[in-house]
Amino acid sequence: MTWISKTVTFTGLVLLAHACYSAVEHTTLQTTLSTTTVSPTHPSTSPASLPLDISLETLFSILTITFGFALGTSPLRPIQWRVWAGLIEREGEEAFTNADGEVSRDYVGNPFKMLETRPGFVDIRRQRKEFAEWVKHGRDKQLELL
Amino acid sequence: MAPSLLHPPSHLSPSAALQLSQKAPAVLASSPATISNTPITSLFSAKESSDLWLRYENLLLSCLRTGDEQSANQCLERLVLRFGESNEKVMALKGLVKEADASHNGDLEKVLKEYEDILADNPTNIPITKRRIALLRSMGRIPEAVTALIQLLDFLPTDPEAWSELADLYLSQGMYPQAVYALEEVLVAAPNAWNMHARLGEVQYMAASSIGAVDATYQKYLAESLKRFARSIELCDDYLRGYYGLKLVTSKILTDSGKSPKEVKPTDLDDFVLPTQGIVEKLNEAATEKLSEIVRRYTAQEAHWKGYDKEEIAAAKELLAQDAPQTTR
Numbered sequence: 093m094t095w096i097s098k099t100v101t102f103t104g105l106v107l108l109a110h111a112c113y114s115a116v117e118h119t120t121l122q123t124t125l126s127t128t129t130v131s132p133t134h135p136s137t138s139p140a141s142l143p144l145d146i147s148l149e150t151l152f153s154i155l156t157i158t159f160g161f162a163l164g165t166s167p168l169r170p171i172q173w174r175v176w177a178g179l180i181e182r183e184g185e186e187a188f189t190n191a192d193g194e195v196s197r198d199y200v201g202n203p204f205k206m207l208e209t210r211p212g213f214v215d216i217r218r219q220r221k222e223f224a225e226w227v228k229h230g231r232d233k234q235l236e237l238l
Numbered sequence: 239m240a241p242s243l244l245h246p247p248s249h250l251s252p253s254a255a256l257q258l259s260q261k262a263p264a265v266l267a268s269s270p271a272t273i274s275n276t277p278i279t280s281l282f283s284a285k286e287s288s289d290l291w292l293r294y295e296n297l298l299l300s301c302l303r304t305g306d307e308q309s310a311n312q313c314l315e316r317l318v319l320r321f322g323e324s325n326e327k328v329m330a331l332k333g334l335v336k337e338a339d340a341s342h343n344g345d346l347e348k349v350l351k352e353y354e355d356i357l358a359d360n361p362t363n364i365p366i367t368k369r370r371i372a373l374l375r376s377m378g379r380i381p382e383a384v385t386a387l388i389q390l391l392d393f394l395p396t397d398p399e400a401w402s403e404l405a406d407l408y409l410s411q412g413m414y415p416q417a418v419y420a421l422e423e424v425l426v427a428a429p430n431a432w433n434m435h436a437r438l439g440e441v442q443y444m445a446a447s448s449i450g451a452v453d454a455t456y457q458k459y460l461a462e463s464l465k466r467f468a469r470s471i472e473l474c475d476d477y478l479r480g481y482y483g484l485k486l487v488t489s490k491i492l493t494d495s496g497k498s499p500k501e502v503k504p505t506d507l508d509d510f511v512l513p514t515q516g517i518v519e520k521l522n523e524a525a526t527e528k529l530s531e532i533v534r535r536y537t538a539q540e541a542h543w544k545g546y547d548k549e550e551i552a553a554a555k556e557l558l559a560q561d562a563p564q565t566t567r
Contacts (some may be wrong), residue, residue: 177432178475184545200245204431207402207424211246211299212330212368215376216338219248219303226252 094164101160107153114146166190175203243293244330247300258300262309265297271316291320298331301337310335329356330365337373346377364394368403375407383407398427399417404433414445418462434478439466439483443490452494460494461512463487468521478532478550482557483523488522489561526529526561 119142170176175197180202188199243265247255269290296315301310314328314335321328333349340346353370356363367390374383387404394400405420421438428434439462446459464487470480495515512518535543536551 134294142498157253173430174473174475177473178477178531180545181474181478182476182545183542186544187542195242204428204433205249206246207398207428207431207434208437209246210373210403210406211248212399213250213372213375213403214299214334215372216299216302216334217340217376219340220305223252223303223305 097160097162098163099160100163101157104153104156104158104160107149107156111146111149111153114149115142117143118146243296244289245296247296247303251556252299255300255303258297259304259306259309262297262301262306262313265293266309266312269293272319284434291317292364295327295331298335302335305432307339310338326363326365329363330369333366333369333373337369337376343377346373349373350377360394364390364397368400371403379414380407380411395423396427398424398431398434401427409444411443412448414441414448417441430509432477434469435466435470435473436477436483437480439463439470439480439487441484442466443487446490457512460491463522464491464512464518476528476532478529478546478554481528482550482554484521485525485529485557485561488518491518492522526558530558533558 170179184201185195185199188196191194243261246259248259288363294317298310298313298317301307310455314331317328317331328330333353336349336352337346340349348480349477350370350373353366353373356366357370367386371386374380374386384407387400387407391397391400391404401420401423404415405424405442408417408420418438418441421434421441424434425438432529442459446456446463449456449459458460464484467480467483467487471477471484474480491512492515494517498531514536532543532546533551533555535544
C-alpha cells in the first residue's frame with residue numbers, strides 16, 4: 093500500500109515542479125517579448141495571465157499529491173468506545189503498534205485496569221512474599237526436571 | 239519483550255517483574271540522575287521529561303517486589319533529589335521502601351507510627367493515607383483499615399480507586415451488599431469502565447451464590463448481575479470476561495427456573511426484573527457462541543486475536559467443556 097501512495101505522491105510532485113517551471117518560463121518569455129516588441133495595440137497579453145494548461149496542471153498535481161498523502165495515512169483509530177475497548181482486549185499492544193514495531197506512546201492498555209490493581213494501595217509485603225514463593229517454586233520445578 | 243516501564247507494574251506476572259528489575263542497573267546507568275534547572279547547564283544536558291520520573295517510580299516498585307533493594311534505593315534517591323523530601327508521593331514511596339524492608343511486626347508498627355505522625359501534621363496527604371490503609375490491611379487489621387478508608391472517602395468521595403479498594407476489603411470479609419454498594423460508587427465515578435462492570439457482575443453473582451435459597455434477594459442479585467455483564471459487553475466488543483460471566487449467570491438462571499415455579503414479584507419499581515426465559519436462553523446461546531469463537535480463534539493464533547490472557551482462555555475452555563455433554567445429549 094505504501095508504494096502506491098509514494099508513487100502517486102511522487103508523480104504529483106513531478107507534475108507540480110513541471111507546472112512551476114512552465115509558469116516561470118512563460119512569464120520570462122512574455123516579459124522579454126513585451127519589452128522587445130512594443131505593441132500598444134495588444135495590451136491584453138500581460139505577463140500576469142498564464143495559459144490555461146499550466147493552471148490546470150498545477151491544480152491536477154496538487155490534487156494528486158493530496159490523494160497520495162491520503163493513501164499513505166496509517167489506519168484510523170476507532171472512535172466508537174466499544175470498538176476501541178474491544179481492540180484493547182482482543183489484540184492488546186499489537187493493535188497500537190506502528191509499522192516500525194513500536195508501541196504507540198499513548199497506549200496504556202485498559203485505562204481502568206488500575207481500578208482493579210490499585211497502585212495507591214499496593215501491598216508490597218504480600219507481593220514480595222508471592223515473588224519469593226514463585227522463585228522457590230520455579231527452582232523446585234527446575235530441580236524436578238533435572 | 240519486556241513490558242513498558244511507563245505503566246504501573248503491580249499487575250505483572252512474577253517473570254515480567256523479574257525481567258523489569260533485571261533491567262534496572264542498565265536503566266539507572268543510562269538515565270540521568272539529576273536534571274539541572276539552571277538554564278545554562280540545561281542547554282547541554284538531556285531534556286527533562288515526565289517519563290523519566292514515571293520510569294523511576296515503576297522501576298522502584300518492580301525492584302522492591304523482586305527484592306533488589308540497591309536499585310530501589312537508587313531510584314528513590316533520584317526521586318528525592320528531584321522532588322524533595324516533602325513531596326507527598328515521594329513520602330509514600332519512602333514509606334513503601336521501609337515497609338518492604340521491615341522484617342518483623344515491630345518495624346511495621348514503627349512505619350505505621352511515622353505515617354500517623356505525617357497525617358497529624360497534614361491530614362489531607364492522600365498518598366500517605368492510602369499507604370496507611372494498605373499497611374493496616376497488610377497487617378491483618380481489617381476493621382481499622384475499613385474505618386480509615388471510610389474516613390478518606392468522607393472527604394474524597396470521587397476517588398474510584400479508594401471505592402474499589404473498599405469493595406475489595408468488604409468482599410474479603412464476605413460482606414456482599416456493602417461490596418456491591420462500593421462498586422456501584424466506582425461506576426458512578428467511572429461509568430465506562432467495562433472491567434468494573436464485569437467485576438460488579440461477578441460480585442453480585444458471588445452474592446447470589448452465597449444465599450443458596452431461591453428467594454427475592456437471590457433473584458435480584460442474579461438479575462443485576464446479568465445486567466452488569468450485558469453492559470460490560472456493550473462497552474467492549476469480544477470481551478472474554480463479560481461473555482464468561484454472562485454464560486455463567488444465564489446458565490444459573492436457566493437451571494433455577496425449574497426450581498421456582500412461582501415468579502417472584504419485584505418489590506420495588508426500580509428493581510430490574512429478570513427477562514423472560516426465552517431471552518435468557520438466547521443470551522446463553524449467544525455467550526456460548528462468542529466464547530467458543532474467541533477460544534477457537536485464539537488457539538488458532540489468528541491475526542488480531544492474540545491479546546487475550548492465556549489463563550482466561552483456559553478457564554473459558556473449561557466452562558465450554560462442562561457444557562458440551564449437555565448439548566450433545
